[in-house]
Amino acid sequence: xxxxxxxxxxxxxxxxxxxxxxxxxxxxxxxxxxxxxxxxxxxxxxxxxxxxxxxxxxxxxxxxxxxxxxxxxxxxxxxxxxxxxxxxxxxxxxxxxxxxxxxxxxxxxxxxxxxxxxxxxxxxxxxxxxxxxxxxxxxxxxxxxxxxxxxxxxxxxxxxxxxxxxxxxxxxxxxxxxxxxxxxxxxxxxxxxxxxxxxxxxxxxxxxxxxxxxxxxxxxxxxxxxxxxxxxxxxxxxxxxxxxxxxxxxxxxxxxxxxxxxxxxxxxxxxxxxxxxxxxxxxxxxxxxxxxxxxxxxxxxxxxxxxxxxxxxxxxxxxxxxxxxxxxxxxxxxxxxxxxxxxxxxxxxxxxxxxxxxxxxxx
Amino acid sequence: xxxxxxxxxxxxxxxxxxxxxxxxxxxxxxxxxxxxxxxxxxxxxxxxxxxxxxxxxxxxxxxxxxxxxxxxxxxxxxxxxxxxxxxxxxxxxxxxxxxxxxxxxxxxxxxxxxxxxxxxxxxxxxxxxxxxxxxxxxxxxxxxxxxxxxxxxxxxxxxxxxxxxxxxxxxxxxxxxxxxxxxxxxxxxxxxxxxxxxxxxxxxxxxxxxxxxxxxxxxxxxxxxxxxxxxxxxxxxxxxxxxxxxxxxxxxxxxxxxxxxxxxxxxxxxxxxxxxxxxxxxxxxxxxxxxxxxxxxxxxxxxxxxxxxxxxxxxxxxxxxxxxxxxxxxxxxxxxxxxxxxxxxxxxxxxxxxxxxxxxxxx
DNA sequence: CTGTTAGCGCCTTCAC
DNA sequence: GTGAAGGCGCTAACAG
Numbered sequence: 001x002x003x004x005x006x007x008x009x010x011x012x013x014x015x016x017x018x019x020x021x022x023x024x025x026x027x028x029x030x031x032x033x034x035x036x037x038x039x040x041x042x043x044x045x046x047x048x049x050x051x052x053x054x055x056x057x058x059x060x061x062x063x064x065x066x067x068x069x070x071x072x073x074x075x076x077x078x079x080x081x082x083x084x085x086x087x088x089x090x091x092x093x094x095x096x097x098x099x100x101x102x103x104x105x106x107x108x109x110x111x112x113x114x115x116x117x118x119x120x121x122x123x124x125x126x127x128x129x130x131x132x133x134x135x136x137x138x139x140x141x142x143x144x145x146x147x148x149x150x151x152x153x154x155x156x157x158x159x160x161x162x163x164x165x166x167x168x169x170x171x172x173x174x175x176x177x178x179x180x181x182x183x184x185x186x187x188x189x190x191x192x193x194x195x196x197x198x199x200x201x202x203x204x205x206x207x208x209x210x211x212x213x214x215x216x217x218x219x220x221x222x223x224x225x226x227x228x229x230x231x232x233x234x235x236x237x238x239x240x241x242x243x244x245x246x247x248x249x250x251x252x253x254x255x256x257x258x259x260x261x262x263x264x265x266x267x268x269x270x271x272x273x274x275x276x277x278x279x280x281x282x283x284x285x286x287x288x289x290x291x292x293x294x295x296x297x298x299x300x301x302x303x304x305x306x307x308x309x310x311x312x313x314x315x316x317x318x319x320x321x322x323x324x325x326x327x328x329x330x331x332x333x334x335x336x337x338x339x340x341x342x343x344x345x346x347x348x349x350x351x352x353x354x355x356x357x358x359x360x361x362x363x
Numbered sequence: 364x365x366x367x368x369x370x371x372x373x374x375x376x377x378x379x380x381x382x383x384x385x386x387x388x389x390x391x392x393x394x395x396x397x398x399x400x401x402x403x404x405x406x407x408x409x410x411x412x413x414x415x416x417x418x419x420x421x422x423x424x425x426x427x428x429x430x431x432x433x434x435x436x437x438x439x440x441x442x443x444x445x446x447x448x449x450x451x452x453x454x455x456x457x458x459x460x461x462x463x464x465x466x467x468x469x470x471x472x473x474x475x476x477x478x479x480x481x482x483x484x485x486x487x488x489x490x491x492x493x494x495x496x497x498x499x500x501x502x503x504x505x506x507x508x509x510x511x512x513x514x515x516x517x518x519x520x521x522x523x524x525x526x527x528x529x530x531x532x533x534x535x536x537x538x539x540x541x542x543x544x545x546x547x548x549x550x551x552x553x554x555x556x557x558x559x560x561x562x563x564x565x566x567x568x569x570x571x572x573x574x575x576x577x578x579x580x581x582x583x584x585x586x587x588x589x590x591x592x593x594x595x596x597x598x599x600x601x602x603x604x605x606x607x608x609x610x611x612x613x614x615x616x617x618x619x620x621x622x623x624x625x626x627x628x629x630x631x632x633x634x635x636x637x638x639x640x641x642x643x644x645x646x647x648x649x650x651x652x653x654x655x656x657x658x659x660x661x662x663x664x665x666x667x668x669x670x671x672x673x674x675x676x677x678x679x680x681x682x683x684x685x686x687x688x689x690x691x692x693x694x695x696x697x698x699x700x701x702x703x704x705x706x707x708x709x710x711x712x713x714x715x716x717x718x719x720x721x722x723x724x725x726x
Numbered sequence: 727c728t729g730t731t732a733g734c735g736c737c738t739t740c741a742c
Numbered sequence: 743g744t745g746a747a748g749g750c751g752c753t754a755a756c757a758g
Contacts, residue, residue, distance in 0.1 A: 019728075055752055096459060115412075221390050370735065383745075418736055420735080420752095422736090
C-alpha cells in the first residue's frame with residue numbers, strides 16, 4: 001500500500017472543501033482563478049493524484065477489461081492480445097490478462113471472479129465456452145466478445161477468420177508447384193477451425209482432380225513436438241512430397257522432421273503453415289504460411305467490446321476477417337522423394353538417428 | 364457494466380440487515396442457523412457475489428499487482444511473467460500487465476498511473492529505471508521488486524542471475540571442444556548483464572591461454588534479424604569456428620546465418636546461446652545455451668514482493684540465481700571452416716544468395 | 727463561486 | 743444473535 005494523499009488533505013491544506021478540489025482538478029467551471037491556482041498549487045506540492053478505485057466505485061465501473069487467453073507464452077494468443085492492448089490503450093482502459101490453459105472449468109471460474117466488479121467486460125481468445133459459461137455470461141449480462149472460439153456457432157459476438165479460403169489457397173499453391181502427394185496435419189480435432197481448414201484442403205485437391213488419401217491425413221496437437229512426431233511418421237511411412245499443417249508450430253516441427261531425416265527444405269521437401277507467427281519470418285528458410293491477421297483480430301474484438309460498453313448495440317455479431325497466403329522459403333517444386341529417401345536410408349542411418357535424439361531430448 | 368446484485372438486495376429479500384448478510388457470507392460467527400440458512404439461500408438464488416472493488420476500497424488495497432515488462436511478445440519477459448503469475452495465483456492476486464517497450468518515460472508514466480490506487484505493488488522486468496523513476500518509487504513508497512534491471516546496482520530489491528559464471532562455463536564448453544577462434548556477439552551495450560557476460564567470455568579465453576581478438580567481438584540488439592546480420596558479417600569476414608551469443612534470439616539468427624552460408628550446424632559451425640528460451644529446445648538441432656531460470660526469477664521476485672506487502676522487511680535486497688549450461692545440438696568439435704567456406708564460395712554463389720533473400724524478405 | 731449532503735458497496739465497531 | 747452508524751475516497755446534485 002503506497003502512501004496516498006487524499007482529496008481531503010489537499011482540501012484542508014488549501015483551505016477549501018473537497019468538492020472544490022475535485023472540481024478544479026477535473027477542469028469543471030465555477031472556481032475563482034485565485035482558488036484554482038491555490039488548489040493546483042497544493043495538489044502539485046503534495047503530489048496528489050485521485051484514487052482510481054474510489055473514482056470507479058463511484059462511477060460504477062472499474063476501467064478494467066478482462067482478457068482470457070490460452071496462457072502467457074503461446075505466440076498465437078499473445079499476438080491477439082497485443083492487438084487488444086493497442087486498441088484499449090487509446091481508450092484508457094487496462095487489461096487483466098488471465099490464462100485458461102484451455103480448461104473450460106477454469107475459464108468459467110475466471111469469468112465468475114472477474115465479473116464481481118473487477119472488470120467492465122471480457123475478451124476471450126480461443127475459448128472453450130462450455131454451455132454453462134455462455135449461460136453465465138448471459139445471466140450476469142457481462143459484455144463479452146470472443147475471438148476464434150473453438151465452436152464457431154456460439155451465440156456471442158465473435159471475431160473469426162476465413163479458415164476455408166486460407167487453406168484452400170495455400171494448398172492450391174502447393175498444387176501449382178506440382179505437388180500431388182500432400183500430407184495433411186490437422187491440428188486439434190475438437191476445434192471447428194480445424195475441420196473448416198481441412199475442408200479447404202480437400203476441396204483444393206478435389207478441384208485439381210487429386211484424390212484425398214486418408215493415409216496422408218493425421219490429427220495433432222498445436223505444438224512443435226507433436227508436429228515433429230507426426231511429420232516424421234508421415235514422411236517415413238507414406239512419403240509425401242509436401243506437408244500442409246493446420247498451424248505454424250506444427251509446420252516448424254515438420255520442417256525440422258524433414259531435416260532430421262536428411263531432406264533439404266524446400267529443395268527436397270515443402271512445408272506449408274497456418275497462422276504466420278512472428279517466428280515464421282524469423283527462421284531460415286522463412287515459412288510459407290497462411291496469414292491470420294492476429295493483431296487485427298484483437299483490435300477488432302476490442303473495438304467491438306468498447307462499442308458495447310458505450311451502450312451501442314453491436315451491428316455485427318459475427319466479424320470474419322480475411323486470411324492471406326504468404327509465400328516464403330519452405331515451398332518449392334517437388335523432388336523425387338522416394339529416390340532421396342532410399343539413398344538416405346541406405347547410406348548413413350546412424351547420423352540421422354543421432355541428430356533426432358539431440359533435438360528431442362527435452363522437447 | 365454487468366448486472367450486479369448488491370448486499371442490500373440480499374438483505375431485503377432475506378428480511379435481515381446487510382450486516383448479517385456480510386457476516387454470514389464471510390463465515391463470521393454470531394448468526395442463528397435459521398438466519399444463516401435463509402441468507403445463504405437468498406444469496407444463492409440471486410447469484411450474489413460481493414463487489415471486489417468496494418471491498419478493496421474499504422480494505423485500502425486493490426488486490427492487483429502491476430507488472431511492467433518489455434512487451435507482450437518477447438518470450439524472455441513472458442517466461443518471467445509466467446513465473447510471477449504462478450506465484451501470485453496462490454496468493455489470490457491479479458496481474459495488471461503493462462508493456463514499456465524499453466522506454467524510460469513510458470515506464471515512469473505507467474508507474475505513476477498504477478500507483479493511483481490501482482495496484483498494491485509493482486514488479487518490473489528488465490526495467491530502464493531512470494533516476495526519476497527510482498525517486499518516484501521511493502517518494503510514493505511503492506512496494507517494488509525489479510528483475511534483471513539494465514543497471515544492476517540500482518537501489519531497489521532486485522532479482523538477478525549469475526551472468527558471469529554462466530557465460531564463462533558456456534565458453535569453456537566451446538574451448539573444451541577445441542574451438543579457439545570464437546566469435547562473440549554481445550547484445551545491447553547499455554545493459555550491465557551484457558558487459559558481465561562479456562567478462563565471463565574474456566576470462567574463459569584468457570584462462571585457456573587464448574587471446575581475445577577484438578575483431579571477433581560485435582554488439583547487437585537482442586533480435587533474430589540483428590543476430591543473423593551480425594553473424595553473417597562475422598563469419599564472412601573473420602571466419603570463426605564458433606559463435607557465442609549474448610542471447611538465444613541472437614544465437615538463432617547466428618545458426619541460420621551459418622546455414623544460409625552453407626555451413627552445417629554443428630558439424631561445420633558451433634553456436635552457443637544464452638537464456639534457454641522455450642524455442643531453444645523446440646528447434647533442430649536443439650540450441651546449446653546457458654539457461655537463465657526465468658520462471659524461477661519471476662517466482663522469486665513475486666514472493667519477495669508479497670513478503671513486502673505482508674509488512675515483512677525484506678531480508679535480501681539482492682537475490683542472485685544460478686545459471687546452467689545446457690548442451691544440446693548446436694555445438695561440436697570445430698571443422699576446417701576456411702576450407703569449407705572457400706569451397707562454398709567457389710562453387711554455388713547463386714544458390715546461397717537466393718536462400719538468404721527468401722528468409723530476409725520480411726525479417 | 728463555494729460548500730454541504732449523500733451515496734457508490736462493503737465491512738469494522740459497537741450498541742442493542 | 744442482530745442491526746445501526748460510520749467511513750474507505752470520490753463526485754453528482756443541490757444549496758448557500
